[in-house]
Amino acid sequence: xxxQLLRFLLSEIKRIRFRCLACKSEAAIDLPIDKLDRLFxxxxxxxxxxxxxxxxxAGKNPFLALRNACxxxxxxxxxxxLELILPDTEDAD
Ligand SMILES: [Zn+2]
Numbered sequence: 001x002x003x004q005l006l007r008f009l010l011s012e013i014k015r016i017r018f019r020c021l022a023c024k025s026e027a028a029i030d031l032p033i034d035k036l037d038r039l040f041x042x043x044x045x046x047x048x049x050x051x052x053x054x055x056x057x058a059g060k061n062p063f064l065a066l067r068n069a070c071x072x073x074x075x076x077x078x079x080x081x082l083e084l085i086l087p088d089t090e091d092a093d
Contacts, residue, residue, distance in 0.1 A: 006086040010073045013084075016066075022050035036067035 016036075019028035022045060029047070031039060039046045040063035043053030053061050073082055 004088040020045040036063045
């Protein structure tokens with residue numbers, strides 16, 4: 001049996017799909033990672049302004065952390081590569 005994995009370089013990730021559960025719309029929006037710091041600056045949904053993160057401005061905002069982590073790894077891309085792996089769920093026992 002062959003193992004099937006989906007792997008991709010962290011540096012290849014440029015966009016995320018975001019869906020706010022407070023928004024009336026069921027639609028997810030496609031957002032650039034390098035703009036997450038501005039889009040979620042105050043920890044609010046950029047569409048409906050629901051407060052998503054309790055203390056968005058005090059360093060606990062995961063949208064800012066994601067953006068900063070991706071940028072930090074991309075800045076180190078000449079030293080190493082880092083891949084994210086999605087395992088085949090049928091083999092996950
Ligand atoms: Zn929303």
